Amino acid sequence: MPDRAPQPVERHLPTEEARDLIALVRDIAQREIVPRAAEEEESGHFPREIFSLLSESGLLGLPYDSEYGGGDQPYEVYLQVLEELAAARLTVGLGVSVHSLACHALAGYGTKEQQSHHLPAMLGGGLLGAYCLSEPSSGSDAASLRTKAVRDADTGDWVITGTKAWITHGGIADFYTVLARTGGEGARGITAFLVPGDAAGLSAAAPEKKMGMKGSPTAQLHFDGVRVPDARRIGDEGQGFAIALSALDSGRLGIAACAVGLAQAALDEALAYATGRRQFGRPIADFQGMRFMFADMATRIEAGRALYLAAARLRDAGQPFSRQAAMAKLFCTDAAMSVTTDAVQVLGGYGYTQDFPVERYMREAKVLQIVEGTNQIQRMVIARHLAGPETR
Missing domain, CATH: 1.20.140.10 (Butyryl-CoA Dehydrogenase, subunit A, domain 3)
Incomplete structure (x- = not known):
């Protein structure tokens, strides 16, 4: 059996705070992630409890503004945290990356009111996010997506109908950043929305049976007339593809x-x-x-x-x-x-x-x-x- 312990990567970090952050991540990785990784990947167990711990430790919102519960860390530091987590277990590292991706639209393009209302729970309140762009018939050609969001003239709500595919955390996320067509064909007809994970009409298919990352659920999401208030539209109508x-x-x-x-x-x-x-x-x-x-x-x-x-x-x-x-x-x-x-x-x-x-x-x-x-x-x-x- 191996008798050589791996040496920690030597990192050139910009601040003492960043060095302490990496030390914290390594401690969590060795105590909580590595010992369970092989068994949980084999059984297909998603470690939601690890993501809760990371949220409590301030590690799910590192590159975002501390005003809303983020960590104010530069990407130079945040990415090295991801590297440490992925070395311990890819399901965790990639999951944190996907969560950050799901927060990006609101953090970068939302109104102050939207950010104040939603971001604290997303960044440090234990919520887990997912990002919904790909569809069964539009993967690499994302601008051809077909999921539609139609405005209800009476209520002002948006009604979303369609199917998203290959969604990491599909079916278990607390919120989804969803790209849907609100206008004509092509990239200019797409708008972004923040959809709650428990929205009526939203359901997930059985997780895909994958070659690897069995502990990370990947699933199709079905939107069957999911109603979303206009207050959950992110950015302007037609701006969604640029946001994506x-x-x-x-x-x-x-x-x-x-x-x-x-x-x-x-x-x-x-x-x-x-x-x-x-x-x-x-x-x-x-x-x-x-x-x-x-x-x-x-x-x-x-x-x-x-x-x-x-x-x-x-x-x-x-x-x-x-x-x-x-x-x-x-x-x-x-x-x-x-x-x-x-x-x-x-x-x-x-x-x-x-x-x-x-x-x-x-x-x-x-x-x-x-x-x-x-x-x-x-x-x-x-x-x-x-x-x-x-x-x-």
Whole structure:
């Protein structure tokens, strides 16, 4: 069995408060998350109690304004918290990222009255959010979504009808940020709404049976005439797609950070195994083939971390970061797939069994290349920034 404890990642953090924050996250991860991760993933248990603990600890609203219960932390710090959580268990790290994504529309585009009314509970009151953009027939082509919101002329309410797909926390979230069509075809006809999780007419299908992340429920949501007051409309009518794209730029950085955390966990496990496993009279970590593999794995992880942090610093400085966010999401998730695959190889036959976590890491890494814009979409985004829109 492995006899080498993983060493904490050396982080260059901007403040003493940030260093204390990372120490808190590591303590929670080692005490509350890691010991239960394998068993709960295998059984498909969603750790709602962990999210309640994170909320109580002030970790669900880190990048948002303290006026509304947030943590006032820059993205440079928030993303490193996500990385630590994802290294402990991807279901938790990704879940925090999705929750932050669900809060983004209201925090960035809501009125002061809306923010004062809703954000404190969303950021630090124990609520859990989800983000509803994708549909069965509109994934990468999100601007073609069909879910409709029609204004009731008598009450002023919006009535939402349609189906959303691939919703992380679908069926268990307390609130949903929902993108629905209120106007004509295309991106300009979409509006954002904040929908309570217990709204009448809202129901969830059975969770998808996934390759990995079995503890994180992903489900279709059905909106059967769900009534939402106009006070829960976020931003202007027709502004929803711009709000969605803004959220996704930040969300992609969250996915990148989670990917680096997962890859780091895989490297730590592989190193622990290789230093304890002996063949031909010495640890297999002594063999050059292994050492070169570890060097490549570590280099991919460090490069990914540097890339997502560079994008985060642009965001924190108020500069454009969309291209860099796409690059970070692309590179970090591809790196996670590569590193976790190599970790399985290091462990040989044991890596293919559930006795060690690397087979789970490999299964989990795959979804990161797909969520919040496939890596093919990221390449399209990057190319458009470099060469302009495609000619038709």
